[in-house]
Structures are given as structure tokens and as C-alpha cells.
Amino acid sequence: MSAHFARRATLSRSVRLLAQFRFEQSEPARFYGALAADTVALTTDLWAAATGESPAxxxxxxxxxxxxYFASAFDQAGMRYVGVEPDPREAHAGAARAATSSLSPAxxxxxxxxxxxxxxxxxxxxxxxDICLSSNVAEHVPHPWRLGxxxxxxxxxxxLAVLSYTVWLGPFGGHEMGLTHYLGGARAAERYTRKHGHRPKNDYGSSLFAVSAADGLEWAASTGALIAAFPRYHPRWAxxxxxVPGLREFLVSNLVLVLRPS
Incomplete structure (x- = not known):
């Protein structure tokens, strides 16, 4: 399954995506636009590998x-997109802004x-x-496997259910708090608050939680539906x-779990 996507998982792709991360806070449309295009490519490859068909x-x-931000990318690929978001503040910008001004749930x-x-x-x-996707969300909810x-x-x-999330002990686990999360989540959040005068958007214990690679792999294996697991932003050779237990917590960074219910 994951081998079908491997042809895209080159070092140049990894470098290109990592270069966009610095724009997440300052230019979110730029960052999420690049991530959306890559997510559509990932989803397309996984679906084709599983079914032998186009996901259009x-x-x-x-x-x-x-x-x-993902809506137009999936629309352009011919897929019917349904975005789910609980926070009206998050939905206020971009294509989902209509939902914030309506009493209708959809x-x-x-x-x-x-x-x-x-x-x-x-x-x-x-x-x-047909396809249920969650990109970089599981680390932001208190019960990630309930979501799964x-x-x-x-x-x-x-x-296909495709769940991709940021591993806590990886270099991006602290999100905008940077590498200070290695001091502990609560301490990192307090340090960020003192420096910037406000709480981080991804605030440890309320909107950011420590989710490990081991827990995700254990949950996915327990479902009986796991067909692939790999680091999202790494080149194939990594x-x-x-x-590797232990090492993966620090090196995987973002784990993709691909599940196919029967």
C-alpha cells in the first residue's frame, strides 16, 4: 500500500514541505495550500493502491x-469534499467561513x-x-483514538480512513512553542506566554496533547484494519x-495510519 506513495516520497518533496512550515503562522494560506496539494496527492495514491481506481x-x-484550505484542492481533483470543524474561530477564515454565519449545521x-x-x-x-481523512488533528483532541x-x-x-498526526516527542510536537516542549508541555506553554504576552494557539492540555507514535500504532493494530503506517514528511529511505520503538518517537515527526475497514 504505502509503496504506491513511495515514488512521491523523495528528499526534494521533504525539503519543499519543511520549507513551508515557517509560514504556518504568518502566511497560513501559503502553508496550507502546499499541504493541501500534498494531501490530495497522498490520498489519491493510497486510494489507487487500495482499489486500482481513481478517487474522482x-x-x-x-x-x-x-x-x-483543503476544499478547493480536493474539488479540483474531482472528489466531493465535506469538511468537519467544531471551532467557529477556526472555520471563520477561508472556504468554511459560510458555516460561521449560519444556524444550519451544514x-x-x-x-x-x-x-x-x-x-x-x-x-x-x-x-x-468513501474516504475519511484527518490531517494534523489527533494531537489537538483529548481522546485521539475516539476520533479514530x-x-x-x-x-x-x-x-479508507487516513489519520495523520504530529508525534509529541518529534521536533514539531510543540508546534509554535518550538523545541521548548522538551522541557515539558505545561512549562513550554508558560514560557511562550511570558515571551509573547498571550497563550499559544496550540496550548498544552487544552488544544494540544502529547500523542505518541506507539499509542497510535497500538490503537491502529487493535482495529484489525491497519494496512500501512509511515512517516508523512520523510523520504522513502527513512x-x-x-x-523502531523509542527512536520513532523522536524521528517520525508525523505518523500516517492508513486503515481499510472490511
Missing amino acids: GRTVVDVGGGPG VDSASGTFVRASGMALPFADGSV NEMLRVTKPGG WWTTA
Whole structure:
């Protein structure tokens, strides 16, 4: 499965994506635009590897879709996009902004449908979507595997659930707090607050949690649906790090879990 995506997992891709991370806070459209294009490519490759078909015309539910930067990218690839976001502040910018000004829980736009809901209680029927995606969300919820179970619940048999998240002990685990998270999450958040005069957006214990690679792999294996696991931003020759306990917590950075319910 993951070998199908391996042809894209080059060193130049890794360098290109990592270069965009510095724009996450200052130019979010630039950062998330690049991430969206890469996410569509990843999803397309995984679906083609699993089914032998193009995902065009399939429904993609993006759990934690935020302001909808992924919507146009999936729309351009011919997929039906449904973004799920519980926080109206996150949904206020970008394509999902329509949802913040409506009393309706679901709002259609030119680039997809947006639903205000929690990823830990998805408002979709069992086995109702082709692809359920969550990109960099699991570390922001207090019960990440409840979110994962909900993703599996709503995914059709033979479909794909793709859960990608930032590993706490990796270099990006602290998000905007930088490497200070190695001092401890609470201490890093206090240090950030003293320096900047406000709490970090990704605040440890409320909107950022310590999620390990080991926990994700254990949960995914327990479902019986895991078909691939690999580091999202690494070149193919570095994927071996996923298989090494301890070391993977520091080197994997962002773990992709690909599950196919039967």
C-alpha cells in the first residue's frame, strides 16, 4: 500500500514541505495550500493502491478541516469534499467561513460542504463515506483514538480512513512553542506566554496533547484494519524509523495510519 506513495516520497518533496512550515503562522494560506496539494496527492495514491481506481467522484470527509484550505484542492481533483470543524474561530477564515454565519449545521459552498461538529462524534451514518481523512488533528483532541474509531465507523467497507498526526516527542510536537516542549508541555506553554504576552494557539492540555507514535500504532493494530503506517514528511529511505520503538518517537515527526475497514 504505502509503496504506491513511495515514488512521491523523495528528499526534494521533504525539503519543499519543511520549507513551508515557517509560514504556518504568518502566511497560513501559503502553508496550507502546499499541504493541501500534498494531501490530495497522498490520498489519491493510497486510494489507487487500495482499489486500482481513481478517487474522482468519491466522497472525502476531512475531520478537523478548519478554514477549508483543503476544499478547493480536493474539488479540483474531482472528489466531493465535506469538511468537519467544531471551532467557529477556526472555520471563520477561508472556504468554511459560510458555516460561521449560519444556524444550519451544514453549509454548501462552491468548493464543498462544511459541517460544524466534533470529530469525536461525527454526524454521519455508519459506513457512509468513501474516504475519511484527518490531517494534523489527533494531537489537538483529548481522546485521539475516539476520533479514530469514529473515522472507522463512518467509512464504508473497502474505503479508507487516513489519520495523520504530529508525534509529541518529534521536533514539531510543540508546534509554535518550538523545541521548548522538551522541557515539558505545561512549562513550554508558560514560557511562550511570558515571551509573547498571550497563550499559544496550540496550548498544552487544552488544544494540544502529547500523542505518541506507539499509542497510535497500538490503537491502529487493535482495529484489525491497519494496512500501512509511515512517516508523512520523510523520504522513502527513512521510513524504517517507524518500526523502531523509542527512536520513532523522536524521528517520525508525523505518523500516517492508513486503515481499510472490511
